[in-house]
Amino acid sequence: MDVLSTKGLSKVYKGHFAVKDVAMHIEKGDIYGFVGENGAGKTTLIRLVTGLAAPTAGKYALFGVPNRDKGIYEARRKTAAIVETATIAKNMTAIENLKMQCLITGTARSDEELEALIDRVGLDAEGLRKKKVGNFSLGMRQRLGIAMVMVSDPEFVILDEPMNGLDPQGFIEVRETILKLHREGVTFLISSHILSELEKICTKIGVISHGELLEEISMEDLHRKARRRIVITADEPERIGGLLAVAGISQEIEQQGNEILVFGDADINAIMKTLVENGVTIRSINALEETVEDYYIRLLGRGKIA
Amino acid sequence: MKQLLQADLYRMVKSKLTMVLLILSAAFPLFTVLIYVGLRAISSIGEEIMDSVGFLTANTVIGSAYSLTNNIGLVIPVMAGILVCTDFTSGTLRNKVVAGNPRTKIYFSHLIVSILYSVVMITIYVLFTAGFALLMLPYKSGFAVNVVREYVFWAVTGTMSFVFMATVSTFFAMTFRSIAPTILLTLLVTFTLLILSSTLSFTDYSNVRHLVYFIPTFSGQFFSLTGGSLIGTAINALVGGVSESKEVIFAEGIGSFVFFGTVNTVLGVILFCKRDLK
Secondary structure (H helix, E strand, O other): OEEEEEEEEEEEEOOEEEEEEEOOEEEOOOEEEEEOOOOOOHHHHHHHHOOOOOOOEEEEEEOOEEOOOOOHHHHHOOEEEEOOOOOOOOOOEHHHHHHHHHHHHOOOOOHHHHHHHHHHOOOOOOOOOOOEHHHOOHHHHHHHHHHHHHOOOOOEEEEEOOOOOOOHHHHHHHHHHHHHHHHOOOEEEEEEOOHHHHHOOOOEEEEEEOOEEEEEEEHHHHHHHHOOEEEEEEOOHHHHHHHHHHOOOOOOEEEEOOEEEEEOOOOHHHHHHHHHHOOOOEEEEEEEOOOHHHHHHHHHHHHHHO | OHHHHHHHHHHHHHOHHHHHHHHHHHHHHHHHHHHHHHHHHHOOOOHHHHHHHOOOOHHHHHHOOOOOOOHHHHHHHHHHHHHHHHHHHOOHHHHHHHOOOOHHHHHHHHHHHHHHHHHHHHHHHHHHHHHHHHHHOOOOOOOOOOHHHHHHHHHHHHHHHHHHHHHHHHHHHHHHOOHHHHHHHHHHHHHHHHHHHHHHHOOOOHHHHHHHHOOOOOHHHHOOOOOOOHHHHHHHHHOOOOOOOHHHHHHHHHHHHHHHHHHHHHHHHHHHHHOOOO
8 A cells, every 4th residue: 555645636836837747656665755956846745745735636645545535634643744844843942842742743752752762863852951942053953853753653754855954964863763764664755856865765766847757766776777778779679689688698688669778788889780680770779877866867857848 | 632732732831922921911900000009199189089980999990901902901812813823933833734633623722722821811910900909999899789790791791802802813813824914903903893892882873782782892891890980870871871781781792702703713714724834
């Protein structure tokens, strides 16, 4: 069962699509990276699925419960989110904010448990006992926000740009916290405009640009797509795999329509020679090599053209 | 709902506004009574005359304690509105929505806390006012024919006017989600109602009196604890001079608070449920 699925989800602001016809699927156990440039529609989509805004068209389901169903409130109880910035009362201390979050979510936690939670996100509970959150740095607030998210032991956590404002150490700590919670069975949706932030932790990514979801792909497939490959366009593409195998060019081969993709370090000249000798008409043949980041940029470029 | 109420009460207790208003609720009565004491001291009218006509007495100070245009009367609804607004300005309202709390319950939780805040604060103010006034100013009992009824009508009408204003300020806070319009519009409603009530008091409204009694805050003018005194008689004569029983005026006044409070709450809930939140 999908933890979150959307179908044709759209949001229009002042005649302009902030999110357009998005169909995304997050399965239990995913760390779903939601990537797109600033203003691509990431936060809008998060605001839709968290109930902060209503869709103009389309629908979504949380834990299988449709958004128009009364059970959606119960499904939301299994969800926690930080949208844009951690929402904390600045006139309260860290532990007072956590206590209020406990009340909001109906969670019972002792002071000791809350202090342990503060320590767990890299804040010093003892040292911050009397300090109002208004005096916290941005990074400290982000960490407290994550602690607030964790208060209710959610099954699904949505983090909108969680690395914003964090120093490298904070970045690592948040990443490790996410991975630790993931090992405990928490599913994540994490948005960012920087793919490299997510590359190391995500199991799946969705690339959004100008409100449209361009691609939803597992990290495994993304790495495979992004690595070096030779792309052949030829007549009778179905023969190519067999011919290359017989010729000993036993690389990983995949057919995508009229294109044949040969992954790995295959010699382009050897491929051409084999195909020509066997009477295959080659329309084009190119060796491509790109990083995941290159692939992402190319994808975004495609989105812009679209 | 229970947990939302607990969260909003927790936020209210932790708010500086609560402490500020508590201090004001205790300080303003002393300030007001001291002014009365000072005025009595410098007044050329003899004390006996003042006491006999009910001028500058404990009764007049206590009787006007629930007025929406006295110092604290203006402050309480505004502070209640600001308290609701801080849930938006700090963004903590998002946490409630994301945690699966229906918006209707979020609205009602704010409304209940806002009403509680207003009632507690005005009660403290009235008690302090009564305490200081009875200590420092003369009180003449027996002004009213039915003292208990007068006090009940005065206290209930006065408290209900603050309950009503809490619904108004909550409506503005939940609709505009910003402090400035909430303050301005709450004050605008207060002054509009009071100007309307005062103006109508000096006109012949006997043919449409039941409509007039249905203006929120109008009935409050009849319950000022001055009945029976010269001033009270004069006020009652001025306030239309109608020979309506006080029970009817009281019932229609309470009815107007309930009716208009319900109307703005229903409208507020509808608007809040439809709006996208930041």
